[in-house]
Amino acid sequence: MFRNKPNLATFVPVSRPKSNTYTDAFRMTKNDRTSSVMRQIDENLRRVYKDEQAKEVPDRFKDLLQRLKDRDGDARDD
Amino acid sequence: MTDEFRDPRDELLDHLGALRAFAMSLTRNSAAADDLVQDTIEKAWKNMDKFQPGTNLRAWLFTIQRNAFYSIRRKAKREVADVDGAMAASLSEKPAHDGRLALNDFRKAFEQLPDEQREALMLVGASGFAYEEAAEMCGVAVGTIKSRANRGRRRLAELMGLDPNEDPVIGDTTNTSVMTASLSRQG
The missing domain is CATH 1.10.10.10 (Winged helix-like DNA-binding domain superfamily/Winged helix DNA-binding domain)
Incomplete structure (x- = not known):
């Protein structure tokens, strides 16, 4: 029974054989899991950004734009 | 203007929300973020003749903003991002529901x-x-x-x-032992 006991080192090869259904199955699961996590991360990023972006713009910025516009207007009048 | 394109000056208002969001992510402090946005608008206004109509105005504004941020950062010579302040602000927000709570954790992680x-x-x-x-x-x-x-x-x-690499079920150790078991059975 132990005659064919595999050497563990041979089962974490750098490139796994394509025909190995076990490793292929696990690798896919792991990749799927990784991309699902990354999708969640990006989804959260978009939500945080959207929330932040949707905040009301304080008057100081509208005032600033108006001031800049008025200044340009004055410059042209000169 | 020869008016296939609006005067970009009139479009700045539409980008303020995005600029504030980007500034917040850079500075992690709302007072510093708004100062940065003001700086960005003033610079953009002054250099508006360098903007090419028809190209992406938001990208142009973001570029100005990040350059302004790093130039302020270099001048300051000290990195004292107010992480605590930003965290306190997000914690003091009343959580709307569980999703919002998770999102606050996410914000805190992002700030790090x-x-x-x-x-x-x-x-x-x-x-x-x-x-x-x-x-x-x-x-x-x-x-x-x-x-x-x-x-x-x-x-x-x-x-x-x-972390997908820390899954206890699909980790490499389990993977290897499953294979070992199946191969042992064959032996």
């Missing part, structure tokens, strides 16, 4: 990332710029932006306890 990773993720992950656009805005190679964004994503996953 290095500048360049936050920036890359803000540009490509959140704002939806292409890697190529983000690379141009940051003045680095496309591969650099990709690697910054991916490192940021991985770090966020870790901080949120979502």
Whole structure:
């Protein structure tokens, strides 16, 4: 029974054989899991950004734009 | 104006929300963020003749903003990002529901990332710029932006306890022992 006991080192090869259904199955699961996590991360990023972006713009910025516009207007009048 | 395009000055208002969001992610402090946005608008206004009508105004504004941010950062010579202040602000927000609570954790995790990773993720992950656009805005190679964004994503996953490499069921150890068992049976 132990005659064919595999050497563990041979089962974490750098490139796994394509025909190995076990490793292929696990690798896919792991990749799927990784991309699902990354999708969640990006989804959260978009939500945080959207929330932040949707905040009301304080008057100081509208005032600033108006001031800049008025200044340009004055410059042209000169 | 010869008016296929609106005067970009009239469009600035439409980009203020995005500029504030990007500034917040860079500075992590709302007072500093608004100062940065003001600086950005003034610079953009002064240099409006350099903007090419028909190109992406938001990308142009973001570029000005990040350059302003790093130039202030260099002048200050000290990195004292008010992480505590930003955290306190997000904690004091009344949580609307569980989703919001999780989102606050996410914000806190995001604030811990290095500048360049936050920036890359803000540009490509959140704002939806292409890697190529983000690379141009940051003045680095496309591969650099990709690697910054991916490192940021991985770090966020870790901080949120979502690390795909730490799954107890699908880890390599289990993987190996399953194979060992099946092969032993054959033997």
